[in-house]
Amino acid sequence: MTRILTRALLVAAVLGSTVMAGCASSDGKMETTAHQPAAAHKPAASQPAATDQQTAGEAVDDAVVTAKVKAKLVDDEVTKAYQISVETFKGTVQLSGSVDSEEARSRATELARDVGGVKDVKNSLQVRN
Amino acid sequence: MHLKALCAVAAAAFLLTACSKKPESQAEVQHDVAKAEAEGQRDVADARADAQQANADADKQVADAIADQDEKDVAKEAHDANETFDKGKSKITIAQAEADHKVAVEKCEALTAPAQKECKDNADRALDQVKEAAKTYR
Numbered sequence: 001m002t003r004i005l006t007r008a009l010l011v012a013a014v015l016g017s018t019v020m021a022g023c024a025s026s027d028g029k030m031e032t033t034a035h036q037p038a039a040a041h042k043p044a045a046s047q048p049a050a051t052d053q054q055t056a057g058e059a060v061d062d063a064v065v066t067a068k069v070k071a072k073l074v075d076d077e078v079t080k081a082y083q084i085s086v087e088t089f090k091g092t093v094q095l096s097g098s099v100d101s102e103e104a105r106s107r108a109t110e111l112a113r114d115v116g117g118v119k120d121v122k123n124s125l126q127v128r129n
Numbered sequence: 130m131h132l133k134a135l136c137a138v139a140a141a142a143f144l145l146t147a148c149s150k151k152p153e154s155q156a157e158v159q160h161d162v163a164k165a166e167a168e169g170q171r172d173v174a175d176a177r178a179d180a181q182q183a184n185a186d187a188d189k190q191v192a193d194a195i196a197d198q199d200e201k202d203v204a205k206e207a208h209d210a211n212e213t214f215d216k217g218k219s220k221i222t223i224a225q226a227e228a229d230h231k232v233a234v235e236k237c238e239a240l241t242a243p244a245q246k247e248c249k250d251n252a253d254r255a256l257d258q259v260k261e262a263a264k265t266y267r
Contacts, residue, residue, distance in 0.1 A: 068207045070207065072211055116188075
């Protein structure tokens, strides 16, 4: 009888420690999860930064595209009169500044789009009234 | 007098025979069309490769000018690179049109004389139109 009681106590002790260990590990997990957003946020935040990074080659290519778009705008009768700012990132050209007419605005897009190496054009040119 | 009339008749007969060219057989046409297609594709690929190389060279000149921080030179090289790009585009367009023309002309061979001539004239006109349009790229 004493043996049975001892065994029962032992089993209870093992079960109890297992449950405790389970709870402890579960707490640990909770903690990790609680920190998860911060931890997950970091890579998430750095993810776009990583894709936003430019290789040296891309930077040179973008500089070349910018120069070519500027040359195109200067060579054109409609757009040469304006100070149009040109920036390029990974082949996407951003035009900014101001022009006098919608025609000049759309002409600038058309010209930029026609330059070799240009993947996309974002036109932020303002039309002055 | 008789001799002159005889010569005129002979010349007319010769011209008539020469002009009324028989249509080629279906197999011949198919063979020639396939050949023209292959040649055309090769010509277009060559034009494209040449243009790519020319563009790469021109872009390198711009990059070198940027590295040298010579603004005037950058502007000049960028201008030249744009011209190179436009010329390349024009050459590719013309190569494609000439390839299409070759195929179209070979297909015309399947037709009988009057229709064949009209078919070839249409093909010529289409080519001329593309060539004219391609001039605006430059």
